[in-house]
Amino acid sequence: DAMVIQNPRYQVTQFGKPVTLSCSQTLNHNVMYWYQQKSSQAPKLLFHYYDKDFNNEADTPDNFQSRRPNTSFCFLDIRSPGLGDAAMYLCATSSTHGQGKETQYFGPGTRLLVL
């Protein structure tokens, strides 16, 4: 089945220790997104890739970076995690073509704990 996969599902890191979260998709969608979701809140968009073009949200901290080496994979790098970065990180994909365009499909998420 076509899907969005996130690894790991749970990640524990230490304060200030860089961490990378990964996302892959088999949907062949040209747009990939990273969201941060804290407890009892709606997902907050951090950035997205439209094909190879990177689009950062204005209020996304510099501590958060992303890489998209190819269509299928996208990574979220947190350079120096703080306690406030503990959250669920959701990856999503969408296509700008076709009948179901612009529908975002989400992965299962990675829960990040910062100690």
Added chain:
Amino acid sequence: AQKVTQAQTEISVVEKEDVTLDCVYETRDTTYYLFWYKQPPSGELVFLIRRNSFDEQNEISGRYSWNFQKSTSSFNFTITASQVVDSAVYFCALSESRGSTLGRLYFGRGTQLTVWP
């Protein structure tokens, strides 16, 4: 400005009751998309439905139905004969269509639905 309001923060029902989750949106665009997502305790956001602004037909899928009314800018979601497995947070969201340009997804704050056995 785009905005999605889910006034109900939490709803509790007993199994087999019908429940309606409200969603009211604001947008200046004439072409847009509306969505409902379900987020169970596992955390994954599950896509339920997408509705185009020019298609006001209501939709039914099993126990789920959606009532889209442009006149009141509402896109309400009804679960008939609720089940314990329906317990989740439900998000309503809005996206604007701009041809080939990406439209952002604006989420409501979500409604926590608890279905008791």
